[in-house]
Amino acid sequence: MEFSTKDMHVWRMTAAVSWSILFQFMFLCLFIIITTIDVWNFDGFLAPFHSLFSSKCFYIIPLAVVIFFQGIICSRDYLKPPKAHFISQRYLILISLFSYQNMAALFVHILLGFTVSFVYSSLSNDRINSISVRCTSGELNFYDGICLNEKKFFLVLGGIWIGFYTFITDYIFQSRTLNFPPVQQHKFIRMQAAFFSCLKNSTIKAIVPSFLFCMLYYFKGNTPRSYFCSFADFYPPHYLLDTLFTLFDQELMIFLWLFTAMYLLMLDIMVILFNIHLTERAYFPITTYLLPSANKQFLFLQDALAKFDVPIIQHLGFLDLALLSEFDSQRRAELFTLSQPGGHPHSWNAISNECFKVIDKFTEELDKCIGVSQVDEDESYQDFTKPQISDHHCYQHSYRLRNLSVKINRDSESSPATTLQESYERLIKVYQKWLNDKVQAFCKKPVIAYFFGELSEPKIKHLLFQSHPVIWAVESLSFLTCKSLKEDAFGVAQKDLSKTIDSFLHLKNSLDKLQKQSIFIKKSNKLDLVDIQMKNALKFSVKQSIYRIAVYFKDYIKDVNFSSMDVLNQLLNFIDFKEV
Structure with missing residues (x-):
């Protein structure tokens, strides 16, 4: 199926949000049936099914609205260019916490937690389905009035807490x-495989935030309760949840844990549905002729690979290229056609x-992260000083140039305006050098360097998170080059064989340097495990691709013009299977 960029985003994200709303409707119906069914009474057994077709089914509307806005927040995260997720300094990380999108995400998380707790508690039994209750004579001695139902208030406040807790722990510091x-x-198969694991993880993850909220409410619960009673003009309840006996009520704890688990399950299902729909393979057509951008009705494969500003399209383009390079001979023939x-x-x-652009860009950024940039700066500094040495050399060995320089100096001496301008420029350079030295010395102070210094480890993490297109580009070039021995009648792929091997070996050497760097520290947390997995997958893919080319072209390797003998020597190690 052929897509345009806009259609692909709209349809896939709309499908993810729609399925998420459908899942919540099924959860809501299941909750109504479980909480209202009475197996010992026939009328009570049919009561849940009557409730489904009553006004209770309309409680899905506020949930659907909040889920829709949650889907918009998720879609904006996946639509961002890769650079938008990367922050290299600590003070910028602190500033980014208060960005407009983070504030909108915080509001949606809190609103979703409030909505889940309020809706599900409203569909429960009479003890927690209303925020207010009629004061009894024991609670109000002189006259009847409206009192706060603190159990309902406790559960709704717990929903707000879990929204804030999830935003801080999972959203704001998580790389999406x-x-x-x-x-x-x-x-359907992917959703079926992920659902039960997601259900199990949600029920386990709900224990910690529920316990933390109980402790927080035990020490500070009287403050929000007093403010709310004053705002809503409610009388405080007679039995307050300010003791361990009243707070840790069995029914109340079960409902708090259940609503927290439902909230976490809702977020996890949203992420899973987005991942399933957005990672589904898309087929991009291949064109053998050049078209202006204005005349392109569909997104061709060449255009999808160049979508650096839309990472989803670029990922899907490289995935399609990797699959066709290995399995689709008919589409490979279109690539080899003139x-x-x-x-x-x-x-x-x-x-x-x-493909070369993605690989070379990744290799260049990886070299900068592991310290090659410092060498480049030293070389640029030497290049800056070379012209001065060259002029001095010409002045000593050339009589004609020496006389010319003397004439120029005399002319400059005869021009006071030129001499003043040169003095002014020299003064500016001296001041700039002094200022740069002071700034560098100030930035080297421990406290300043901690907050404003460049962080190398996040750069490497960012690169490894974005290495999927690099893996697919390497595998695609490797398979296409090897398949070209039998399928490429014009030799269009073999003309880039030397460039392909050079690019692969350069990337392999950079990954080997990364392995030796002490900056890449292996830890046991989730993000570092993902980093290690991506690094190993990339390194394995590069070596496997080089081995594949070495095996296919070992009889013709002497006919290839390499950029240096070092490249040939490294490739011979692969041909002899000496590279581990």
Whole structure:
């Protein structure tokens, strides 16, 4: 199916949000049945089914509205360019916590927690379905009035707390990346495989925030209760939840844990549905001729690979390229076809250039992270000083240039305006150098360097999180190059064989340097495990791709013009299977 960029985003994200709303409707119906059914009474047995077709079914409307806004927040996270997720300094991290999107996400999380607790508690028994109750004679001695139902207030406040807790612990410091499955399966099978694991994790994760909220309410619960009673003009209840005996009520604790688990399950299902729909394979057509951007009705594969500003499209483009390079001989033939008229390999040139661009860009940024940038700065500094040495050399060995320089100096001496301008420029340079030295010395102070210094480890984490296209680009070039021995009648892929091997070996050497760097510290937390997995997957893919080319082209390797003998020597190790 052929897509445009807008259609692909709209349909897939709409489907994810719609399925999430449908899941919540099923959970709501199941909750109504469980809480109202009476197996010992026939009329009570049919009561839940009457409730489903009554006004209770309309409680799904506020949930659907909040889930819709939650879907918008999730879609904006996945639509961001990769650089939008990366922050290299601690003070920028602190500033980013108060960005407009984070504030909107915080509001939606709190609103969703409030809505879940309020809706599900309103559908429960009479003890917690209303925020207010009629004061009894024991609670109000002189006259009847409206008192606060503190159990309902406790559960709703717990929903607000879990929204804030989830935003702080899971959303704001979590890198939201898509997990592409190694084998493409039907959406129903992927959802079925992930649902029960998600249900188990939600019930376990709900224990800690529920316990923390109980402790917080035990020490500070009287403050929000007093403010709410004053605002809503309610009388305080006679039996307050300010003792351990009244607070840790069995029914109250079960409902608090259940609503917290439902909230966490709702968020996890939203993430799973987005991941399932957005990582589904898309087929991009291949064109053998050049078209202006205004005349393109559909998104071609060449254009999808170049979508650096829309990472989802670029990921799907490289996934499609990786799969067709290995399994689809008919679409591979379109890549090896020359344009008519003209006889130019436009398709191969466009796609291979995008693959090389992604690989080389990743390798360059990885080299900078592991310290090569400092060498580049030293070289640039030496280049800056070379012209001064060259002028001095010409002045000593060339009589003609020396006389010319003397004449120029005399002319400059005869011009007071030129001499004043040169003095002013020299003064500016001296002041700039002094200022730069002071700034660098100030930035090297421990406290300043801690908050304003560049963090190398987040850079590497950011690169490894974005390495999916690099893996697919390496595998695609490797398979296409090897398949070209039998399928490429014009040799359009073999002309880039030397460039392909150079690019692969350069990336392999950079990954080897990363392995030796002490900056990449292995820890046991979740993010570092993902980093290690992505690094190992990338390194394995690069080595496997080089081995594949070495095996296919070992009889023709002497006919390839490499950039240096070092490249040939490294490739011979792969041919002899000496590289581990």
